[in-house]
Amino acid sequence: MADTRERLSQHREAMKTHRIGVRKVLVAYRQKAKAERLQQARNAVMHRDSKEGSRKSTTSSGSAVDVTAALRRTRKVMTDEIEHDGRVALKSSHEEFDSVNTEIAEVRKRLKALQWQARQDRMWIAAGIAILAATVAYIIHERTGLLII
Secondary structure (H helix, E strand, C coil): CHHHHHHHHHHHHHHHHHHHHHHHHHHHHHHHHHHHHHHHHHHHHHCCCHHHHHHHHHHHHHHHHHHHHHHHHHHHHHHHHHHHHHHHHHHHHHHHHHHHHHHHHHHHHHHHHHHHHHHHHHHHHHHHHHHHHHHHHHHHHHHHCCCCC
């Protein structure tokens, strides 16, 4: 149980680090996009040349597509990693569950054996008390004749 809890806490920590990584990537992407927009605005104000403006526009849209594709790849890699970690955790939990079930079955078997032994002991004690009572009654009957058997 302690090992399972430890593994669970490790997986939770891994999930937290993955979340932090994703947030850092998103912040970096937003900062880069903001810087790109500012640069485009500066270029639009400074350079009124239509050719250069259109060339910059296509370049920035191309870089946005590249960034989007990179983010999709990053998200896919992170999703695959989380799925892999989840599968590994699930498999180890399943193996631990099987071992715990086996131990529980063994304990049940031993408990039933102990209960049967306790029942047998009670029967032997009852038989011994009955024999003792019969012996005492027989002795009293033989010596005094008060008891009718």
